[in-house]
Amino acid sequence: MRCFDAHIHAEGRSIEDLEKMSEAGVKYAVNCAFYPIIPKYPETFLDLFRKMTSFEIEKGREAGIELYPALGIHPRCIPPRYEIVLSEIPEGSAIGEIGMERGEKLEIEVFEAQLKIAMENDLPCIIHTPGKMKEEITKKTLEILEKLSFPESLGIIDHVTATTIEDIMERGYHCGLSVQKGKLSAEDALKLVEKYGPERIILNSDTGFGKAQIDAVPKTYKLISERLGEEIAKKVALENAREFFKI
Amino acid sequence: MRCFDAHIHAEGRSIEDLEKMSEAGVKYAVNCAFYPIIPKYPETFLDLFRKMTSFEIEKGREAGIELYPALGIHPRCIPPRYEIVLSEIPEGSAIGEIGMERGEKLEIEVFEAQLKIAMENDLPCIIHTPGKMKEEITKKTLEILEKLSFPESLGIIDHVTATTIEDIMERGYHCGLSVQKGKLSAEDALKLVEKYGPERIILNSDTGFGKAQIDAVPKTYKLISERLGEEIAKKVALENAREFFKI
Helix, strand or coil: CCEEEEEECHHHCCHHHHHHHHHHCEEEEEEECCCCCCCCCCHHHHHHHHHHCCHHHHHHHHHCCEEEEEECCCHHHCCCCCHHHHCCHHHCCEEEEEECCCCCHHHHHHHHHHHHHHHHHCCCEEEECCCCCHHHHHHHHHHHHHHCCCCHHHEEECCCCCCCHHHHHHHCCEEEEEECCCCECHHHHHHHHHHHCCCCEEEECCCCCCCCCCCHHHHHHHHHHHHHCHHHHHHHHHHHHHHHCCC | CCEEEEEECHHHCCHHHHHHHHHHCEEEEEEECCCCCCCCCCHHHHHHHHHHCCHHHHHHHHHCCEEEEEECCCHHHCCCCCHHHHCCHHHCCEEEEEECCCCCHHHHHHHHHHHHHHHHHCCCEEEECCCCCHHHHHHHHHHHHHHCCCCHHHEEECCCCCCCHHHHHHHCCEEEEEECCCCECHHHHHHHHHHHCCCCEEEECCECCCCCCCCHHHHHHHHHHHHHCHHHHHHHHHHHHHHHCCC
16 A cells, blocks of 8 residues: 655654654655744745755655655745745745635735746645634635636645535535544545545645644545545545646 | 653654653753754744744643753854854753864854853853764864863763763763764663763763654663662763753
């Protein structure tokens, strides 16, 4: 079994943690940019991106995981003078984690600026939806994507739940299912795959700076494989991600 | 058993790793500043220090370890315009990890500037010695300390070996024994404690961005306790550090 974990934050993880993920079956992962406090300086992001495109890739390789950096500004850590950061964002394999947390003016401005960069550079985007006001922010996210005529093939809307999946599927975007405490259980993910089919559904663990089930994707793969067959499991835990991220 | 690990880099470690350290017996640790690539921007250090004095302390607490931030510029990651960083260095519980890697002009300049800050602010300093040219750089380090009349009570020279310990002990500084692959084994540390006595010897694991024996201090504690008695083990694995760092 070879899995693709489509959303992690490797900076919050030791090389031994990545080794355990690799042993569990995770062989590819998208490493999304995040800073666990709000940086006072946009330059912090520039060095973070350099670290993610060099040191972190090496760390992953040593642990047996191919890490693809997704660069971007998360709505929870927007630095002052964020414009300085934008020009470096196309240096990654994808753009992320971007999106909105509370739907405020600055968040929308930063989100839209990054979506435009994705369109100009034909780069896939990992779009966060928050724990609170999930439905409202998802709706607003879809409106922004529509307003910009953002291509379906470049957008994965992440941390999707039973209450948000339908709208996203209808609009043709990809759905990220985060199997993690406080988000979805493996059983929840299974039910969504069962109901909506495996097309455009991509699993991730959101492993990062807090406690995490680092083997969430392989575990969910096994459950889906047992209940819905290996072909479907393989699609949501590997193939859809490889296709979406063009890897 | 309660241990003090006098030199770690918590940024390279997940909360689960810190929990394992805590379960093994590490209840206090000095978290030394380091950036795993050379930052292009000194501002990166300013945000790193803010992260170390907020987010990392919280992470440690959640895992059961009291983390004391040692702020400073390591010789392997000196940023341009490093002067900008200096004014924030006294915000930590200690200064570190500072020192020299190859003994070059810029390294000496940055090292001396930080030693002066330590003297002005009466802050304990963790002084790195490199894997290569260990004896030569240790000698040079002692010369610089002497030149500045650096107080013995504020200096721990770290990654000490059988070939460097004697000079440091003679000059009255503290010796950091790093029990880690490629550095000392627990057996090596035991022998040094046996030969030189427990005064001014402080154990650490140097757990950080690479693979590490995260329970090195508790393991060495047990070995020393078995062979030289609990009182001596307690001194080098807890009490000397608490005294030196004034905790």
